[in-house]
Amino acid sequence: MTNKNNKRANGEGTIRKKTVMRNGSPYTYWEARVTTGRDPMTGKQAQRSFTGKTQKEVREKMQAAAVAVNNDDYFEPEKMTLSRWIDIWLENYCGDKKYLTVKHYKAQCETHIKPMLGAVKLSDLTAPQIQAFYNRLAKDGHKVEKKDEKTGKTVTTYKPLAAKSIRNIHGILTKALHTAVSVDYIRNNPADRVTLPRVEKKEIHPLDDDLVKAFYKAAAEDEYCYLLRIIPFTGLREAEAMGLTWDCVDFDAGTLKINKQLIKRPAADGGFTLAETKNSKIRIVKTAPAVMQLLKDRQRQQIEQRLMAGEIWEGWQNENERKTALVFTTATGGNLSPQTVYNHCKKVLEKIGAGDRCVHDLRHTFAVLSLQNGDDIKTVQGNLGHATAAFTLDVYGHVSEKMKEDSAARMEAYMAQMA
Numbered sequence: 001m002t003n004k005n006n007k008r009a010n011g012e013g014t015i016r017k018k019t020v021m022r023n024g025s026p027y028t029y030w031e032a033r034v035t036t037g038r039d040p041m042t043g044k045q046a047q048r049s050f051t052g053k054t055q056k057e058v059r060e061k062m063q064a065a066a067v068a069v070n071n072d073d074y075f076e077p078e079k080m081t082l083s084r085w086i087d088i089w090l091e092n093y094c095g096d097k098k099y100l101t102v103k104h105y106k107a108q109c110e111t112h113i114k115p116m117l118g119a120v121k122l123s124d125l126t127a128p129q130i131q132a133f134y135n136r137l138a139k140d141g142h143k144v145e146k147k148d149e150k151t152g153k154t155v156t157t158y159k160p161l162a163a164k165s166i167r168n169i170h171g172i173l174t175k176a177l178h179t180a181v182s183v184d185y186i187r188n189n190p191a192d193r194v195t196l197p198r199v200e201k202k203e204i205h206p207l208d209d210d211l212v213k214a215f216y217k218a219a220a221e222d223e224y225c226y227l228l229r230i231i232p233f234t235g236l237r238e239a240e241a242m243g244l245t246w247d248c249v250d251f252d253a254g255t256l257k258i259n260k261q262l263i264k265r266p267a268a269d270g271g272f273t274l275a276e277t278k279n280s281k282i283r284i285v286k287t288a289p290a291v292m293q294l295l296k297d298r299q300r301q302q303i304e305q306r307l308m309a310g311e312i313w314e315g316w317q318n319e320n321e322r323k324t325a326l327v328f329t330t331a332t333g334g335n336l337s338p339q340t341v342y343n344h345c346k347k348v349l350e351k352i353g354a355g356d357r358c359v360h361d362l363r364h365t366f367a368v369l370s371l372q373n374g375d376d377i378k379t380v381q382g383n384l385g386h387a388t389a390a391f392t393l394d395v396y397g398h399v400s401e402k403m404k405e406d407s408a409a410r411m412e413a414y415m416a417q418m419a
Contacts, residue, residue, distance in 0.1 A: 015058055030055050032062040036069055082125055083118030085185065089176045098276065100263060105172050112137065112169055123186055127193035134170065137161040138197055163197035170196055204395065205357050206365040207232070214352040224344050226298040227328045231359070233291050235366035235384045238359050239263060242336050243274050244327045254292050256285045258385060262335060272335050279387045298327060305331050367396050372403055
């Protein structure tokens with residue numbers, strides 16, 4: 001209960017000394033009130049209260065607020081927690097994001113951001129708190145569970161989270177707080193004032209000439225040989241290849257229109273779905289005649305598979321549907337899954353002694369082969385579907401040994417003419 005004999009401080013009409021009972025004992029503090037404007041709904045004065053252990057502390061808070069009000073720069077702090085705001089942001093302000101992007105946002109928020117910072121009031125969140133959060137992730141932010149060989153029990157350990165992962169989390173938190181600023185829930189974004197860990201560039205592992213030839217030969221024995229053979233010579237992403245349809249194959253022009261990808265959603269969200277490309281852009285890839293021949297061979301194979309499958313065929317049912325059907329399917333016309341493609345690719349790679357590579361390295365192989373054969377970086381960017389040439393340069397800007405040798409040979413030939 002509140003003591004009715006609270007005294008007003010001498011000379012400070014808006015500051016009061018208060019005493020209340022807390023846990024059975026009296027607790028004394030100071031409180032100040034300042035008028036911040038009028039409630040637009042009722043027209044009554046709106047007031048903001050400040051509390052503190054000393055009269056000086058409260059006076060300083062009150063005076064700062066009074067100056068802000070007089071300068072028409074007063075900002076009412078938001079009382080909701082960061083966790084609550086993140087829920088609102090994900091629900092109401094991410095409608096322009098792709099399904100997989102939102103799914104990633106939710107996972108990172110639930111796994112990292114909300115457990116560590118969720119209880120903090122949105123208006124109280126500071127840059128040092130966020131910095132400490134990132135530092136903690138860099139120290140032991142990755143949860144690892146494995147069975148103890150001796151006891152058979154599951155043991156949980158924590159390992160450093162990769163710098164790139166921390167930067168991804170930072171990007172999500174920054175976006176959420178930026179929106180909070182834009183809707184006037186907070187004055188500024190504390191995530192703008194932190195230091196992020198340096199990301200070491202990840203080394204890529206394209207196949208060299210000998211491995212490319214070995215892979216092409218070994219893939220002939222695989223059930224999905226046409227898909228596996230085409231990726232290293234078109235640079236398609238795995239999901240783009242799985243989502244390629246026949247209407248996007250122009251045999252006359254020798255081009256592929258890459259305008260979608262096949263993604264896997266939970267059954268409740270529709271299961272496998274054709275969605276926009278990674279950067280939402282459509283690109284036309286001019287392919288080698290040999291690639292188009294592979295696609296013609298695949299077309300004949302698919303027609304034969306339909307005849308053999310009969311009533312259990314899952315794909316197109318008539319000639320008109322066939323024109324927009326998936327190019328790469330199972331033997332019964334169903335769509336492929338990422339795990340299936342991964343497993344078959346891995347099996348072929350292991351057969352040629354390149355088991356440390358994966359299906360995405362086939363895309364890297366296309367990029368390096370293109371550069372080695374004289375394609376300019378802008379052409380490679382367009383074929384790969386990168387948003388900018390700068391990104392392509394960042395990933396593939398290194399010069400391969402073969403390109404170095406070719407460069408040295410050209411310089412030697414030039415210098416020989418000077419003799």
